[in-house]
Structure formats: C-alpha cells, structure tokens
Amino acid sequence: MDIRWLQDFLALAELRNFTRAAEFRNLSQAAFSRRIQSLEHWVGTGLVVKGSQPVRLTDAGEQFREGAQVSVERLLETRAAIRSSQFEVMSQIRLAMPNVLARSDFRQLLGVIGTGARSSFSVIVGTTAEVTARYLAGDADLLLAHDCPMLPSHESLAAQDRLVLRADRFLPYAVRGRDFGFPGTPRTPFPLIAYAQRAYFAQLFEHILSRAGNRLSYRMAVQCDMSDVLKEVIVAGHGVGWMPESAVDAASAALIAPVGGPEWELPMEICAYRPRRSPSPQVDAVWQALAAKVP
Known part of the structure; x- marks a missing residue:
C-alpha cells in the first residue's frame, strides 16, 4: 500500500x-x-x-x-x-511557492532572512495547487502562497500556522491606452486573457464573475495557468486579464494598467504557512525573522 x-x-x-x-x-x-x-x-x-x-x-x-x-x-x-534529528547534516530549508511569487517575493524573502543565515534553501515552484499539494504532503517546510479571505486556497491550510506577509490585489489589466470596451456587452464582448481552470486564480475570477451577475461579457482569447505568460499576452495588447498586483513590476507597469473600478478587484494576502509543529530550529528562526518584518 x-x-x-x-x-x-x-x-x-x-x-x-x-x-x-x-x-x-x-x-x-x-x-x-x-x-x-x-x-x-x-x-x-x-x-x-x-x-x-x-x-x-x-x-x-x-x-x-x-x-x-x-x-x-x-x-x-x-x-x-x-529529518529534524539529521538537520545539522542536512541544514536545508525546503520552501514551496507558486511561480508568480517565486519571481516577485523570493528575493525579498532572502533579504528578510539576511545573508548571515546559516541555512540553505531548496525551492519548489509550480502552480498554486501543485506547491500546496506538495507542502501538505510533507515535501516542504514552508509554503508561500496567495490567499483570498473570500475564497481560501485550501481548507487543509486552516490547520497550519499562518503569517500574513503583506496585502495584494487581484484586478484586471490591459495595455495602456486601450480598455477593449471593458466590461463588455453581449453584442461587443471584450477579449479575455484567462487562467486555466485548474489554477487558483481561475477560481478567484469565477468568484468575481458570479458576483458581477450579467455585467461582464467576454470572449476567451488566451488561456494559461502562468501569470508571467498572461502578463506578456496582455502587454502585447491581446485583451484584458486579471493578475495579482504584485506580479506587475515597474517595467510592466509602464506598459499596462488596471481597468474598470474597485468592483472588479478582490483583496488578497501573501501568506506564509508552516506546520503547527515546526520541524526544526532553523525553520523556527526563518519564521521569526518573517514575523519580525510584518508591518
């Protein structure tokens, strides 16, 4: 078995x-x-x-x-x-995070911990669902992930220690100078750059859609489960797509901008998770360093 x-x-x-x-x-x-x-x-x-x-x-x-x-x-x-008993030999902290946060937050995480930390890191990246599954299966000591108060990413994470690192927003973007008629009409739907159905952000979009009723009319233009790919498609001017605000760096912000009003966005949080029973003093030290930097 x-x-x-x-x-x-x-x-x-x-x-x-x-x-x-x-x-x-x-x-x-x-x-x-x-x-x-x-x-x-x-x-x-x-x-x-x-x-x-x-x-x-x-x-x-x-x-x-x-x-x-x-x-x-x-x-x-x-x-x-x-593994904890062997940690002095292993000395490696296993960190899981989705691709979108690996690009925007991993460097900041290392900065918080400091160059003097006596631990090395093994980083697991993938979609939110993939890295959450691997964390819950015990393949990682810490998980960094987005979480929305209105739509938690996974029920099992409620049993974990949770630390809110900072706020984020999930909102629609389009290339500057064009709004594609957003939010669209049945006769002139806007082109949607969307997440694949298995993605956590696709669930957030479905929540926005259900909340909007019939006030959002679109046609599917591109579908993918990686924010970086969606951002490139939006920058190229192919339509409107929802992304975390944290995924839009300064260079991208010069080319794309939010469209619509606050009714089309969802508040999110970037969170760290660890088991209630921390596996090692090294993980505890990283957790305390993160907690000390939270506003």
Missing part, C-alpha cells in the same frame, strides 16, 4: 469530486481513479458510493477516512522528526 493512495483518498473525501481531486493531486483523472480502486482492493471493500455526485463515502469509507487521516499525519510527523 502506497501512502500516496491515502493522500489521494483524503483529497477526494474533502473535495467530493474526482476531477477536482485529481487536479489537486496533479494526476490525470484516469490515474487518480486507478489509485482509488487500488486502495479499495487493498482495504477489501468499496470506499466511495459509485456514481454519486457530489462524491459520497460509504460507511466503510467514512470509517477508513478517520484512520487514514491519523496514519498520514503520524507518518509525516515521524518523517519530519527524523
């Missing part, structure tokens, strides 16, 4: 949807379903009610969920303790 099967099952039990759980675990839906089936064969009974939407667990599945959660937590805690 593979611990990843348990993590897959717990993701499915929380998200109640095979597609969303597979995306969160960074697997194809077919591969994810095979893992769940393998786990059911190992347990010896069905854990999921077949065909239920949203997904429901069987009585055995509910019973198994409790044991699986405890087992995964204990295994990860044990691994963290073993």
Whole structure:
C-alpha cells in the first residue's frame, strides 16, 4: 500500500469530486481513479458510493477516512522528526511557492532572512495547487502562497500556522491606452486573457464573475495557468486579464494598467504557512525573522 493512495483518498473525501481531486493531486483523472480502486482492493471493500455526485463515502469509507487521516499525519510527523534529528547534516530549508511569487517575493524573502543565515534553501515552484499539494504532503517546510479571505486556497491550510506577509490585489489589466470596451456587452464582448481552470486564480475570477451577475461579457482569447505568460499576452495588447498586483513590476507597469473600478478587484494576502509543529530550529528562526518584518 502506497501512502500516496491515502493522500489521494483524503483529497477526494474533502473535495467530493474526482476531477477536482485529481487536479489537486496533479494526476490525470484516469490515474487518480486507478489509485482509488487500488486502495479499495487493498482495504477489501468499496470506499466511495459509485456514481454519486457530489462524491459520497460509504460507511466503510467514512470509517477508513478517520484512520487514514491519523496514519498520514503520524507518518509525516515521524518523517519530519527524523529529518529534524539529521538537520545539522542536512541544514536545508525546503520552501514551496507558486511561480508568480517565486519571481516577485523570493528575493525579498532572502533579504528578510539576511545573508548571515546559516541555512540553505531548496525551492519548489509550480502552480498554486501543485506547491500546496506538495507542502501538505510533507515535501516542504514552508509554503508561500496567495490567499483570498473570500475564497481560501485550501481548507487543509486552516490547520497550519499562518503569517500574513503583506496585502495584494487581484484586478484586471490591459495595455495602456486601450480598455477593449471593458466590461463588455453581449453584442461587443471584450477579449479575455484567462487562467486555466485548474489554477487558483481561475477560481478567484469565477468568484468575481458570479458576483458581477450579467455585467461582464467576454470572449476567451488566451488561456494559461502562468501569470508571467498572461502578463506578456496582455502587454502585447491581446485583451484584458486579471493578475495579482504584485506580479506587475515597474517595467510592466509602464506598459499596462488596471481597468474598470474597485468592483472588479478582490483583496488578497501573501501568506506564509508552516506546520503547527515546526520541524526544526532553523525553520523556527526563518519564521521569526518573517514575523519580525510584518508591518
């Protein structure tokens, strides 16, 4: 039995949807379903009610969920303790952050810690969903990620220590001098530069869309899950796209600007997360250094 099967099952039990759980675990839906089936064969009974939407667990599945959660937590805690005992040899802090923050905040993070820090860093980057999954799986000691009070990035992060580093905003941008008729009309929709559906920022856009009702009319022009790519497309004048304000550096700000008013933006926060039980004194030291710099 593979611990990843348990993590897959717990993701499915929380998200109640095979597609969303597979995306969160960074697997194809077919591969994810095979893992769940393998786990059911190992347990010896069905854990999921077949065909239920949203997904429901069987009585055995509910019973198994409790044991699986405890087992995964204990295994990860044990691994963290073993690594902590070897930390003087390893001396490396594992940091996970999405691509958009790796470009805008990693240098600032190193500046906060200072050049005299006695730790080295291993940095895991990817989409918000990917790095969050890897952090929750125990592959990183610290996570830096965006979080929106109206739409938390992941429920499991509520059980982690959380430190708000600074405020950010998620708002629409277009090349300067053009607004593309934003927010559009049914007869003249504006071209949208959008995030792929699996991206956390796509969920934020869907929230803005639902909040706006019928006041936003668009046609899809480009779709991608990386803010850097979207920014280049916006700079090239292909349409309007939402991005974190922190992703727009001074050079880009000379070329693109927000469009619309405050009703089209969402407040966000750039946050650091760590397990309630910190794995090492080195991680504690980094956490305290970050906390000391928070306004």
